Amino acid sequence: MTIQMNQSLSVDCAVFGFNGKSLKVLLIERRYYKPDTHLDPLKLPGAMILENETLPEAAYRVLEEATGLKNVYLKQMEIFSDPKRVSGEELEWINRYHGIRSERVVTVGYYALVKLDARTVAYTTAKGAQWVDVDSIQRLAMDHKQILTTALSVLCREMLQSPVAFELLPRKFTIRALQNLYSAVLGIEIDNRNFRKKILASGFLTPTSEKEQGVAHKPAQYYTFNRNAYKKAVKEKLKLGFINNWKY
Amino acid sequence: MTIQMNQSLSVDCAVFGFNGKSLKVLLIERRYYKPDTHLDPLKLPGAMILENETLPEAAYRVLEEATGLKNVYLKQMEIFSDPKRVSGEELEWINRYHGIRSERVVTVGYYALVKLDARTVAYTTAKGAQWVDVDSIQRLAMDHKQILTTALSVLCREMLQSPVAFELLPRKFTIRALQNLYSAVLGIEIDNRNFRKKILASGFLTPTSEKEQGVAHKPAQYYTFNRNAYKKAVKEKLKLGFINNWKY
DNA sequence: CGGACTTAACGTATAAAATACGATAAGTTT
DNA sequence: AAACTTATCGTATTTTATACGTTAAGTCCG
Numbered sequence: 363m364t365i366q367m368n369q370s371l372s373v374d375c376a377v378f379g380f381n382g383k384s385l386k387v388l389l390i391e392r393r394y395y396k397p398d399t400h401l402d403p404l405k406l407p408g409a410m411i412l413e414n415e416t417l418p419e420a421a422y423r424v425l426e427e428a429t430g431l432k433n434v435y436l437k438q439m440e441i442f443s444d445p446k447r448v449s450g451e452e453l454e455w456i457n458r459y460h461g462i463r464s465e466r467v468v469t470v471g472y473y474a475l476v477k478l479d480a481r482t483v484a485y486t487t488a489k490g491a492q493w494v495d496v497d498s499i500q501r502l503a504m505d506h507k508q509i510l511t512t513a514l515s516v517l518c519r520e521m522l523q524s525p526v527a528f529e530l531l532p533r534k535f536t537i538r539a540l541q542n543l544y545s546a547v548l549g550i551e552i553d554n555r556n557f558r559k560k561i562l563a564s565g566f567l568t569p570t571s572e573k574e575q576g577v578a579h580k581p582a583q584y585y586t587f588n589r590n591a592y593k594k595a596v597k598e599k600l601k602l603g604f605i606n607n608w609k610y
Numbered sequence: 611m612t613i614q615m616n617q618s619l620s621v622d623c624a625v626f627g628f629n630g631k632s633l634k635v636l637l638i639e640r641r642y643y644k645p646d647t648h649l650d651p652l653k654l655p656g657a658m659i660l661e662n663e664t665l666p667e668a669a670y671r672v673l674e675e676a677t678g679l680k681n682v683y684l685k686q687m688e689i690f691s692d693p694k695r696v697s698g699e700e701l702e703w704i705n706r707y708h709g710i711r712s713e714r715v716v717t718v719g720y721y722a723l724v725k726l727d728a729r730t731v732a733y734t735t736a737k738g739a740q741w742v743d744v745d746s747i748q749r750l751a752m753d754h755k756q757i758l759t760t761a762l763s764v765l766c767r768e769m770l771q772s773p774v775a776f777e778l779l780p781r782k783f784t785i786r787a788l789q790n791l792y793s794a795v796l797g798i799e800i801d802n803r804n805f806r807k808k809i810l811a812s813g814f815l816t817p818t819s820e821k822e823q824g825v826a827h828k829p830a831q832y833y834t835f836n837r838n839a840y841k842k843a844v845k846e847k848l849k850l851g852f853i854n855n856w857k858y
Numbered sequence: 859c860g861g862a863c864t865t866a867a868c869g870t871a872t873a874a875a876a877t878a879c880g881a882t883a884a885g886t887t888t
Numbered sequence: 889a890a891a892c893t894t895a896t897c898g899t900a901t902t903t904t905a906t907a908c909g910t911t912a913a914g915t916c917c918g
Contacts, residue, residue, distance in 0.1 A: 365658040365710055371617065371691075410613040417691040417716075440686055441718055443619075443665040462613055468665075470689055523771075538894075556877060558896075563875090579894035580884035786865075804906060806867075811904090827865040828913035 370456075370464040373421045374408035374471055374506060375436070376513035377428065379478035379493055380530040380543055386478065386493040387510060388428060388486060392503060394455070401451060405503035406510065407491070408469065410460055421472040430485040435475040435529040439509075439516050443468045447505045473513040475529035521547055525566065528587040534570055536582040537561060566592050618704075618712040621669045622656035622719055622754060623684070624761035625676065627726035627741055628778040628791055634726065634741040635758060636676060636734060640751060642703075649699060653751035654758065655739070656717065658708055669720045678733040683723040683777040687757075687764050691716045695753045721761040723777035769795055773814065776835040782818055784830040785809060814840050 377388035389404045407428040411420045417438070425434050448456060448467045457463055476482060478493070486493065496514060501507055520526045527543050528535075541557045544550075561567060567585040574581035625636035637652045655676040659668045665686070673682050696704060696715050705711055724730060726741070734741065744762060749755055768774045775791050776783075789805045792798075809815060815833040822829035 363660045363663070365708055366619065366661045366663070367616070367710065367712075369617070369619065371614065371619070371716060411691070412611045413614045413714075414693050415611070415614070416693065417689055438688055441665055441689060443659070445662050445664065460613060462615065464615075466661075468619060536895090553878075554894080555879075555896080555898090560876080574885095574895095576886085577894080578886040578892080580886095580896080582895055784866090801907075802865080803867080803869090803908075808905080822866095822914095824915085825865080826863080826915040828867080828915095830866055 366466060368464060369466040369468060370460075370462060371411040371417070372408055372467055372469040373411065373417055373424060374406045374469050374509055375421055375424050375428070375474050376406055376471070376510050377425065377474045377476060378496075378513070378517060378530065379476050379482075380546070381478055381493075382539065382542065383546070385496045385547055387496050387499070387513075388491055389494050389499075389502070390428070390491050392455075393459075399451065399455075401455065402501050402503045404494075404506075406506045410462070417470050421470075421474075425474055428486065428489065428491060429476055429482055431476055431482060435526060436472055437474075437516075437520075439471040439473055439512055441468060441470045442505060442509060444505070452504050469509075471509045471512060473516055475517075475526060477530065477532055479532065518548060525587065525589075525592055531587075534572060534584040534586055536574060536584060537567070538582055565595070614714060616712060617714040617716060618708075618710060619659045619665070620656055620715055620717040621659065621665055621672060622654045622717050622757055623669055623672050623676070623722050624654055624719070624758050625673065625722045625724060626744075626761075626765060626778065627724050627730075628794070629726055629741075630787065630790065631794070633744045633795055635744050635747070635761075636739055637742050637747075637750070638676070638739050640703075641707075647699065647703075649703065650749050650751045652742075652754075654754045658710070665718050669718075669722075673722055676734065676737065676739060677724055677730055679724055679730060683774060684720055685722075685764075685768075687719040687721055687760055689716060689718050690753060690757060692753070700752050717757075719757045719760060721764055723765075723774060725778065725780055727780065766796060773835065773837075773840055779835075782820060782832040782834055784822060784832060785815070786830055813843070 379386045379388070388407060390407050391403050392405050394401070394403075407424050409420055409424045409427075411417060415423075418436070421436055421438075422432075422434075425436060426432055445466060447469070453464070453467065456467055483493065496510070499507065499510065502510065517526075521544065527540060527547075530543060531539060537558050538554065540561065541552050541554060544557075545552050566588050568588045568591075570584045570586060572584040574584070627634045627636070636655060638655050639651050640653050642649070642651075655672050657668055657672045657675075659665060663671075666684070669684055669686075670680075670682075673684060674680055693714055695717070701712070701715070704715060731741065744758070747755065747758065750758065765774075769792065775788060775795075778791060779787060785806050786802065788809065789800050789802060792805075793800050814836050816836045816839075818832045818834060820832040822832070
């Protein structure tokens with residue numbers, strides 16, 4: 363057995379957004395170097411790591427290029443290192459596309475959460491990218507479907523452990539919007555009265571002076587996420603899951 | 611900017627063990643290619659990734675070589691990709707040691723949990739490795755101190771979320787031993803009466819017919835971890851931290 | 859041998875959190 | 889104006905966490 367050389371390292375990002383109804387992921391249509399290929403056209407945004415660049419830097423670079431956004435929630439997931447994860451025609455495509463000669467490409471999966479506002483949607487669509495409902499995705503280029511699946515499971519876990527939900531919502535949001543997001547991503551039903559009670563009791567939401575307008579029911583108050591209150595609470599108490607919530 | 615080539619990928623493992631009192635990590639003394647070097651001698655077990663090998667495979671290979679154990683709890687943490695994380699004399703050492711010519715080494719950090727029984731200790735010490743108290747470690751080779759620090763924080767988090775503690779205990783253990791482990795790793799005091807109540811209420815422990823012998827107090831019952839009961843419980847209820855424990 | 863000592867094991871009382879669900883409020887739609 | 893929808897508040901019940909008292913079963917030491 364020989365040590366692997368002539369390999370490349372890439373990053374691939376599953377960029378998630380929430381439109382109030384369902385979870386979306388950003389997909390890019392790739393260009394072929396020959397027209398009659400049968401390779402899957404849609405892929406996650408990604409790039410090769412450059413000299414003098416760390417992996418997070420590469421991921422942020424990809425993300426800014428794809429969305430125009432700089433301060434985005436971004437997190438490393440796992441690394442996909444199957445020696446055959448890209449091979450044959452796919453490897454050929456990569457080498458051709460990047461102008462390199464690599465025998466193996468190991469990729470690091472990232473997942474990102476963005477606020478799906480009009481500006482961002484305009485930017486991405488102008489770039490030819492598309493926001494696709496995560497449930498509707500059957501196949502993607504290379505092993506990107508697998509990366510997406512991993513990202514989804516990581517997102518579920520994170521939603522339960524930390525306040526990442528707010529990364530997907532606009533700055534001002536209603537409690538119901540937050541509830542819908544949890545409900546959609548986790549696929550569970552939530553009692554709105556208890557959810558409200560729990561989330562308000564946490565002290566992480568600050569009410570604004572604004573209310574919904576033009577909705578066919580009692581308009582709801584808008585809140586913002588109070589990150590400082592959250593940080594303070596984390597410091598004060600260890601949060602558990604397995605052996606629930608002890609302080610001692 | 612150019613795409614990085616001539617790079618190597620390695621794995622480094624923080625292997626933890628618990629001796630009943632404190633948390634230990636397995637360290638290896640590295641050999642110099644010249645005697646008067648000032649490089650730190652102790653490092654985590656690690657290896658370069660081989661052709662036709664995935665990263666987890668590489669990590670298991672390292673682990674088996676270092677401990678003689680095959681079925682070990684092993685988990686990928688994060689990737690250390692600073693372009694300068696090994697450079698100069700350290701990079702020279704790596705290239706010399708492995709007989710390669712690499713300009714950059716990106717490493718994937720793993721952490722492993724093993725049961726520190728007599729056989730394993732004998733095996734590792736015969737190999738010249740040592741089990742060192744984690745609190746006493748000041749410096750390590752390359753950026754291995756940083757990898758260790760990351761591993762420790764991941765371990766703390768995992769201990770609170772999933773039953774990894776049992777990977778560090780012998781098959782049969784007392785409730786007090788489990789408590790001491792939590793107490794040592796998390797650095798918190800735990801009320802033994804409430805701990806017992808909580809852990810027994812979870813239904814994850816199966817009592818055995820054996821008791822402690824020769825201890826200077828009432829002998830405690832030995833228990834085993836009931837993994838099936840745990841899996842069943844996980845299925846039945848989502849476990850949260852941020853928005854604690856809902857079922858709905 | 860007997861009392862001191864230590865931890866195991868059980869129990870009880872209180873506080874805090876989760877859950878189920880009733881009732882009213884404030885808008886739009888028809 | 890009645891129907892409809894969701895917001896918002898409230899209450900009762902159950903579950904879980906926490907603090908801490910008590911007895912049991914051994915060893916240790918005189």
